[in-house]
Amino acid sequence: MDEHVWKHTRKPGQPSNLVTILVDLTPLVDGRGPARLLDIRPGRSADVLRTWLQERDPGFREQVQVVTMDGFTGYASAVDQVLPGATKVMDPFHVVHLAADKLTGCRQRLQRETTGRRGRKDDPLYKHRRTLLTRTDYLTERQKQRLDMLWATDDDYVALEVTWMFYQDVIQAYGHPKKSEGKKLMDRIINTLRKGLPKGLEELAQLGRTLWRRREDVLAYFDIGASNGPVEAINGRLEHLRGIALGFRNLNHYILRSLIHSGQIHNRINAL
Structure with a gap:
């Protein structure tokens, strides 16, 4: 997981300009393909991540073994509360x-x-x-x-x-x-x-x-070797998406376009 600025304004530090991106590293670890974007949630706080994790079913949470993140304490505390069995890795x-x-x-x-x-x-x-x-x-x-x-x-x-x-x-x-x-x-x-x-x-x-x-x-x-590198790569892809679209104003639209672009949903759409 990582933070992402989805909209640049004159006040880039505003909470409304920040979102939390959640990425699945499983395809990369299994060798099935690149990491994929799971979801984007408005805001950057422990409550944002905690709420998202609590909305997942217990089976999903039990399968999470490793969580990579930056140094933001809010993400770490949310993982400790909801995923006590997962190993946190600071990138x-x-x-x-x-x-x-x-x-x-x-x-x-x-x-x-x-x-x-x-x-x-x-x-x-x-x-x-x-x-x-x-x-x-x-x-x-x-x-x-x-x-x-x-x-x-x-x-x-x-x-x-x-x-x-x-x-x-x-x-x-x-x-x-x-x-x-x-x-x-x-x-x-x-x-x-x-x-x-x-x-x-x-x-x-x-x-x-x-x-x-x-x-x-x-x-x-040093024990696991997982990092936030793939997450940063997706972050860069989203920056490119925002650039070629000349910016977004509607967050829901931005989330949908991001999932199509980096969530490996475009392959299923093209198959239709």
């Missing part, structure tokens, strides 16, 4: 994205503290913002030199360097060829952040609290 993409957000937040905070303003094109922190988010394996020699110069330039950037190192460690854990070793690395990261951090690492402390709270869901990925 790797969202864990890495969460760490990247904390890294960006730390960079922006230090930018304000050291200059008293937002970043400009010649400011070191702003100029290297994309390099900071690049995986170390993909850094060029020039980019590595830039980072080395950044760390050696000013002691005010120590907090950013430490946050950057943990961000890279998270990426390395997911990228390890052996999932058992990757799980050990991720568990070590979570426990290290849990033990306490010096003052000045506020963003990293926030990341540690989130990972500790969802540690079972984060570590479950």
Whole structure:
């Protein structure tokens, strides 16, 4: 499951613009075909997901073994209440994205503290913002030199360097060829952040609290291997559908078109 913005307006954060999409990964797991869109429900909350699950018959709920999701606590609590026997998996993409957000937040905070303003094109922190988010394996020699110069330039950037190192460690854990070793690395990261951090690492402390709270869901990925990748793929297909239609105003119409487009219903329609 994942959130989806079905209508872009001047106020994209409005609840009326968000929906919850639910995707069946079973065809992909069984090798019968791609994942399929099951349903779309207005809103993004624990109540939305809880209501949808409670509307399914008991046989359906008993067959759900794994639920992949992002870091939204509402989805996790709804699954715990209605599907206590299912295993929750926090998607790797969202864990890495969460760490990247904390890294960006730390960079922006230090930018304000050291200059008293937002970043400009010649400011070191702003100029290297994309390099900071690049995986170390993909850094060029020039980019590595830039980072080395950044760390050696000013002691005010120590907090950013430490946050950057943990961000890279998270990426390395997911990228390890052996999932058992990757799980050990991720568990070590979570426990290290849990033990306490010096003052000045506020963003990293926030990341540690989130990972500790969802540690079972984060570590479950290394045992099961399921992710929200197929869900993100369908999310992208829906974005494309909205684009070629030049937008939608009626949510019911949008849901119907989405199910035809990504719910594998078009094959049955064409068969008629």
